[in-house]
Amino acid sequence: MEPVTKIKTYHFLPCKYGLELLLDIGRIETLNHFVLDSTLHQLSFYEILFIEKGAGTFTLDENKIPITPGTTIFTSPGQVRCWEIKEKVEGYTLFFDKDFLYLFFSDELFLYRFQYFHQYSFPTGMKIPEVSFQKCMNLLHEIEGEFGQLQNDSGHLIRSVLYQLLVILNRYYASVYHIQGDTYVHPDFYRFRSLLENSFINDRTVEAYTRILNVSPGFLNKICRQFSGLSAQQMIHHKLISEIKKELYQNKSAKEIAYGFGFSDPSNFNRFFKKLTGSTPQQYRKSL
Template sequence: MASIHNIKTYHFLPYKYGSELLIDIGRIETLKNYVLESTSHQLSFYEIIFIREGSGIFVLDENKISIFPQTVIFTSPGQIRRWEIEEEVRGYTLFFEKDFLHLFFSDELFLYRFQYFHQYLHPSAMQISEISFGKCLELLQETELEFEHIQNDSNHLIRSLLYQLLILLNRYYADAYHVQQDTFIHPDFYRFRSLLEKRFLEEQTVEAYTKMLNVSPGFLNKICRQFSGLSAQQMIHNKLISEIKKQLYQNKSAKEIGYEFGFSDPSNFNRFFKKHTHMTPRQYQKGLK
């Protein structure tokens, strides 16, 4: 397996259409330079993939996602991915920088309001009905048409189409995995999710996050259970396990990862991982191979 330092990162090209535009769309089968690599790589931006045809596997972090028609795949910045294509993949890709939305809505937590991004409990993909997929395609085709004739106000129209699509996908995702679809639950929950993404290496206790949020542990647990069905500590542990698996996938040693994640010694790290996965880090790595 490659080490994490050898993984290629692809960055967004904001001036592809002349003036800055932090979103792009294209058909997978015809988009110039679209990455369908079988070697591990990562993106520094968000992507939603809509599969119309094709078969194979899309590997995202350590999770294998089967490619079928009407599959929608969500990827967040920094996730490690690769394609194992059996039959040619056709469909749409929509990708964007977070600033395309959160500066406009003046809400840096905006993308945390959707269940499918920064997801480490439920799958990062779903297969939806033909009717639902058709509704998505209508919005994608409208967006595609706007890109063919970019005007001074195109970014506003494209943003409104993306917003509709994100809401629609959130409804489909909530139905598929029986999770809360309301995007306006208590803002402290979204702040917690955002902080957890940024601070999980340094802070791994509920108390640390309640101090940053200026709320009580009881209140944080209440809103976490209300929205995710998990306690705040379970959410922290799920995030840690997800990130540890990502490092194990890169063939790092348990000792190296344990040190990076702040465990006092390798035995504590091994116990923590086994408690949550029912296998040792070594067994997990062997299973990957």
């Protein structure tokens, strides 16, 4: 049996600046301990990367995102990632703990309102026009400037600029991928997205989620298609495939993964995986 691949997890340091501040910003090329190589790793917090220079690829779960100037990449907690650098990468990383926004807005679903986080069906990177990219840079410089003169109310100012940046990026993202960019759909859709992240191990059927949400399957499918273009079952399957691929990264056997995710036997697991991805688990593992 092949050795298990260890995926290192990095956590947020809330008191790096003395007072608790659940957001940080830095230059990709100079930030201490920033992983910028082929080492497999994951974060327990959110991050947005703004690429100004460089070439190569950034792999997020199984998706390879080309690194080019003007590219913005969105990562959610728990995604497996690594870099393949061909030309030196320069730019900004902006990262924050979910509570930086949740506690202020008193809305645990807040970050699920943005299309680019916890995304299964569309890319989590985009290249935007130079003028739009520069608009994002201006907001980043405003946040960076506040870190140079931190005060007791700096958290509020930084949070307001971050909120503006997130909304602008959501509009750009919706425009690039031709999807709905309005951050308000139905609250039950955001609750469903949140449940997919937090209750997925125990609940993998549409019926389980409709019972929790107290809605009909037809209604859940309607709001899922409205915002994501996918049915509720398709969203569950995309999440399941994403979790299976993380297990394949770690060289677990198909049998172990199959029974761990509740498949009746490895052959059913193999058929399911191939139907949704076009390759068998073994073929996928070899391609990594």
